[in-house]
Amino acid sequence: MTDIVQRPASPATHVPGTATERPRTAGGSSRRVSWDVLRCVFVLLVMLYHSTFIGPLVYHDILPKNYTFPHQVGASLLLVLSAYFVAATVRRGGARRGATARWWWGKLARLLPAFFVATVNAWLFLRYLAPDGWYLPGKRDLLANLVMLWHWDPSWGFVDGSYWTIPLQLMAFCLAAVMWRSPLGRGLGLRAVLWLAVLMPAAQWYYRATLPAGNAYGYVVDGLGIFRWHLFVAGVAVWMYATGRLRLPHFLALVVAAVAEHALQSSILDPTTGWATDWTAVALIAVGIAAMTLAAVGPDWGARLPRPVVRAVTWLAGISYGVFLTHQTVGYVVMRRAQDLGVGPTLQTGLMIVTGVICGWLLTTLVERPVHHRLMAWWDTGPARYGRIGVSDSRS
Template sequence: MAGVPEMTATRKTQASGRSKRKISWDVVRTSCVLLVMCYHSTFLSTYLHPEMTPRNVVFPYQVGASLLLVISAYFACVTIGRGTALRYWWGRMARLFPPFVGAVVVIFAVMRWVAVEAWFYPSLNDLWWNLLMLWNWKPADYWFIDGSHWTVPLQLMGFTAAALLFRTRWGHGRRIILVLWAAVLVPIAQWPVRVADKSELYRTIVDGIGVHRWHLFVAGVAIWLWSTRRIGLLHFAAMLAACMLGQALHNYTETPEGLIADWGSTVAVCIGMVVVALTAFGPDWNRIFPEWLAGRIRWFAGISYGVFLVHQTIGYIVMKKLDEIGVDPLLQTAAMLVTGTALGWTLTHAVERPTHKFLMRAYDGLATRRRTRSSEV
């Protein structure tokens, strides 16, 4: 989730009670999370567990999570200048990490409590490995408790890099343009090595720091630069085209028959990048959606990170149990969507929001005490 946690903060409201946030962003984010859920429930479920009844409707494109990273990078640019870089970084960590921990623990407990025969049964070691995100470095050795969590360490690293860059000259002006071009061109240049080299150390480092996903963050930053008129249209188009090339190369898969491209997912992500750019640059969509519908979209967008974190593995278990008693595959898919939404709402209200509020208050209190001591010296 990836989800976009910096957009799920408690909303400030106007006197009319309506949110100041553009409904267009909530629509895009909600759509991305729903695409992730549809991909997992209709395609990846039976791909990973072929013993299950095939789905009646299949959405086979891996697009939603990639676009959530693009949106996440865009809003990192929007919010990073509001206060100190350290407070920005702490806020992102406080938003991302506690619900991730809560989700891992809950999913681990459910996998052991409602164990499915011949499916992965996690040990306590698996729990610790997942909390430490070791699968990001060596996925063959450390199995995912929930495959959706691959986005979390990338966001943690991305927000950390953004905070560090913002404190230096390389995070501003023309220098950040050079950084962005390097971040998208270096992975493209090393792609032949990545698909040919069998060095375990090389793969661990390159995959661990997510080199093959950097173009998604670059796309988000480029969209912000263009939407705020810091770069021109031609420059933006060239940078976005390079990011699309990076996405195309990423979607090649090694098989015994050679490299196979997933052009469906590539085209979908590229179209999504354009949609995100137009959303950032264009007017709000508040005239398109009636208030009753906009309210429901905002509600789902507000719990989307929690939904993203908990829907997949537990959803597969729900679908498997329903499949065993002969429930129609379409109803199984609906059950996964409903279960993921309910659990996501619970995680948001029980963990994400209260821990973020507590940690930010703790940070602000400590910062105030430090300023007071400094002024007294």
């Protein structure tokens, strides 16, 4: 995740890890640096987790790091953040004809082109630049990753492990667009959907956790990503509370249930070693949701930060989706090749982070922003005109 800020023409375009908008306050009257700060922190947590823990774990020839951050937190919090802005922006067009369709198209136009380019880039790095003995993806693996089939058939490996959030985002965008135009997008219907999204995965967790590998039921459950539905619930709950659509007791009940569900879904049930849960990660998820709530209902944090810090945070948040897409596989190869040159473990981590920032900036500048602009222009001159919707009327 993650949804993922930058200063684009169209504001309603957040995806996990990205900051393709300078987010608005709950009332929609101004934009806040608070969200930029959170997005930067969450993306940094993703990079620290991958560079210090997952890299040496997956590729044993990468030196163990002096400092390790072994908690999968950043991507999950980016999904919560993305869900908040999905809820905040899907309604922005109101009842105007075509507004929801344009919102949905804008999400896809931001998410998919950069993902396709980053996937091919990661495949090329593994195929032609990785050391001997590393995962060597074939053309079939590239195709499977481009169409996001990894959860539906484990025989297709990730070319980049970060991409597990992308199909979840796509499903969230589609579901939000449909729900907003139905009774399930508001009132009692929306509340029922939120509780169902928390309780149904919990009810089937033990059955899924005890199934043998290769079971068809597991493929469906994992393919639909129900192991992370609770994160979307938490993000929507924060937005509902910040806008007065949810009272405090109900909000707290939903958030506590979502955090408890995260503890359950991220636990491992092993027949020999028993139950294992990363309680530090669960606590950090709770802290992250609390920080988002403060950002949504409190004053803007940017007022207390020096202007150079605000500019740096805003710039990094603006390229964060590109960083999210490019830092992991490319960073692993860079770390391993730097190790061949005698670079130590701590500097390797720094190189991976710097590489992610540079590659993320290039992907954002050369692909994400210009392609999004062209695709939205095509929508306004194509489907919008065909549907007799003026460009000004179709903006969400």
